[in-house]
Amino acid sequence: MTQTIKVAITGAAGKMGQEAVRMVTSTPHFQLVAAIDRENDGKLLSEIEGMPSVDVKMYNDLHRAFTEQDVDVLIDLTNPLVGRKHMEIAFEHGVRPVVGTTGFNEKDVEELSRIAEEKNLGAIIAPNFAIGAILMMKFSQMAARYLPDVEIIEMHHDKKMDAPSGTAVKTAQMISEVREPKQQGNPEEKEELQGAKGAEFDGMRIHSVRLPGLVAHQEVLFGGIGQTLTIRHDSIDRTSFMPGIRLAVETVMKLDLLVYGLENIIE
Numbered sequence: 001m002t003q004t005i006k007v008a009i010t011g012a013a014g015k016m017g018q019e020a021v022r023m024v025t026s027t028p029h030f031q032l033v034a035a036i037d038r039e040n041d042g043k044l045l046s047e048i049e050g051m052p053s054v055d056v057k058m059y060n061d062l063h064r065a066f067t068e069q070d071v072d073v074l075i076d077l078t079n080p081l082v083g084r085k086h087m088e089i090a091f092e093h094g095v096r097p098v099v100g101t102t103g104f105n106e107k108d109v110e111e112l113s114r115i116a117e118e119k120n121l122g123a124i125i126a127p128n129f130a131i132g133a134i135l136m137m138k139f140s141q142m143a144a145r146y147l148p149d150v151e152i153i154e155m156h157h158d159k160k161m162d163a164p165s166g167t168a169v170k171t172a173q174m175i176s177e178v179r180e181p182k183q184q185g186n187p188e189e190k191e192e193l194q195g196a197k198g199a200e201f202d203g204m205r206i207h208s209v210r211l212p213g214l215v216a217h218q219e220v221l222f223g224g225i226g227q228t229l230t231i232r233h234d235s236i237d238r239t240s241f242m243p244g245i246r247l248a249v250e251t252v253m254k255l256d257l258l259v260y261g262l263e264n265i266i267e
């Protein structure tokens, strides 16, 4: 028989959080036991417009949620300022975090990995939970072995707090693992308007576009002699991220260390 996994969600009232609430409450072997957001402390989820009619208690304090409820996994979908704190609180309470929040730097990931190891607790941080985005990153890594001149263009809705996106950074990191070190473009080029060339990552460039109407999109452009290659992924709806989050919640229960990137659990 499949074990029921008890889940809490931070950022439950946000765009991703609401989608995650729907996913968790409609997954038979998951049980939503707490929803955390700053506004609705003490209410039930069923009292909030647009939320499923489940009697799950809402909290504005994660420590209190973990003290009152028995929680196996925390799904964090907040922002980089509080996401790390939420992970630390989860570790303190012996809860395994599954984190979609982006904006963590390499030092954050290293330090959080150390805590997970000390506590012997599984954790997953995935900058993108959509399978198509994982394939885009993997195909880009494959292409970069042969075409080392790369520009990444990520495009998101205009409410996004971090730039570049977590996906763009992860893509650049994965490409860097295989790409011959190279400073792209003309070494004598002058940037006449600051920022025109985008952000620099190991000699590659990342450009962030923010517009209403967009959800989450990325193109990875490769240039070679007499040819270009474009690899593109579009999330046109936030449901695209939910199968990946579901898989991460199931997988984190079997881990005793931190895994960074969904590609490392879908092999």
Ligand SMILES: NC(=O)C1=CN([C@@H]2O[C@H](COP(=O)(O)OP(=O)(O)OC[C@H]3O[C@@H](n4cnc5c(N)ncnc54)[C@H](OP(=O)(O)O)[C@@H]3O)[C@@H](O)[C@H]2O)C=CC1
Residues within 6 Å of the ligand: 010, 011, 012, 013, 014, 015, 016, 017, 037, 038, 039, 077, 078, 079, 080, 082, 099, 100, 101, 102, 103, 126, 127, 128, 129, 130, 166, 241
């Ligand atoms: N890994 C992936 O596949 C994906 C990751 N993301 C990432 O998920 C995160 C959330 O995105 P999105 O849902 O669009 O953002 P929203 O702004 O819609 O939601 C953010 C949530 O975080 C909560 N929050 C903000 N500050 C605090 C705080 N100080 N304490 C507690 N909660 C807080 C907000 O709560 P309140 O209502 O109280 O303000 C809100 O519910 C982002 O980092 C985004 O990049 C997004 C899509 C996919």
Ligand SMILES: O=C(O)C1=N[C@H](C(=O)O)C[C@H](O)C1
Residues within 6 Å of the ligand: 102, 127, 128, 129, 156, 157, 160, 161, 164, 165, 166, 167, 168, 215, 216, 217
């Ligand atoms: O904020 C978003 O919306 C998204 N954030 C993630 C990121 O920064 O890469 C994942 C996806 O692109 C949507």
